[in-house]
Amino acid sequence: MSTAPLTHDAPQHPGQDGRTRAGVRPTGWFRLTVARLERLAEDTVAITLDVPADLAGTFAHRPGQHVVVRHRTPGGELRRSYSLCPPPGDPAALRVVVKRNSPDGFGAYALTTLVEGDLLELSPPAGTFGLPAVRGGHHVLIAGGCGITPLAPMAAAALREDPGCRVSLVHAARTAHDALLADELALLKDEFVDRFTVLHVLSRERRESELCSGRIDAPKLLRLLELLDARPGPGTRFALCGPYGLVETVRDTLTGWGAPADAVRFELFSAAGTPASAEPATPPDRQGRHSRITAVLGGRTSVVTMRPEDRVALDAVLRHRPETPYSCRDGVCGSCRAKVVSGAVTLGSQYALDARDLDAGYTLACRARPRTDDLTLDFDA
Incomplete structure (x- = not known):
């Protein structure tokens, strides 16, 4: 079986032994x-x-x-x-x-x-969602439906790598049958019985505990967090993954409870339920002007020009570099993340980059339009 990248232009940065240059994001298929x-x-x-x-x-x-x-x-x-x-x-x-x-x-x-x-x-693994390095802290993970899939391995890694930490996980699902990975989480609980707590909250199935039955709203969430002794504080960090409605409910509740923004990390598993938003607008001074985009991808540089029919920078880059990473095109998955090396963009609504990413100069090619005549995007950064 061939394991060569399936791209029109093979990536240059992966070595023949599969290793990659430090600081370079692997790309390709x-x-x-x-x-x-x-x-x-x-x-x-x-x-x-x-x-x-x-x-x-x-x-x-x-x-x-x-x-x-x-x-x-x-x-x-x-x-x-x-x-x-x-x-x-x-x-x-x-x-x-x-x-x-x-x-x-x-x-x-x-x-x-x-x-x-x-x-x-x-494509190779990508993304920056994860738990912060807070030794001896309390990691509070809240998942909705399939949002359990990144949080379960994050819990396991934290418990094994930091003997002083605690992990509390709340999983909202429709029924016990829909509570994915419950068996694996039970085994993890057996291994770390004193440091790992799992609560399944079922919206369409009555449980013995009223607290674990029904949808999670703000009052129920506060009661769950109090039960887990998960009040916001210097050693408490929150990670959320699920549908937009649940994630926003949890974020708003935590903010109202005093949790600082940098203590709450989140990821959506789809754009469903997010507010409708227009594409990033072309600034008035850019009307009729076609920006030139220099794209760095796989250790190679390509120069493309935005056409009138291009909605966002990704459209232009894909014409010349079809191997450019992307998936959802809704600003949710973060697969098309790139660093703005020079120039500037107008960024439409998105849910994959946090304040740290934006401050570091990152953007999403699927939600960005150039604001300058020349723009350089580094997809390897």
């Missing part, structure tokens, strides 16, 4: 073999990929990162972003959890057609 399929629920499957030794460095990952799966169909190409979710006993495994959300998407294909031994096209 790679065919990996499906090693194992595990049905987690009627509409959800876990897919474990085999990573050849020569790609071990390229596909090394941290808890909270994601990959993009490229799925080719007769009607075109689908790209879907999935959090990496290795089982607690094998943190280096390359595993994703895929749910069927439509009758014709990649989830449907994975559940009905994909078999062990098939090949999937994946």
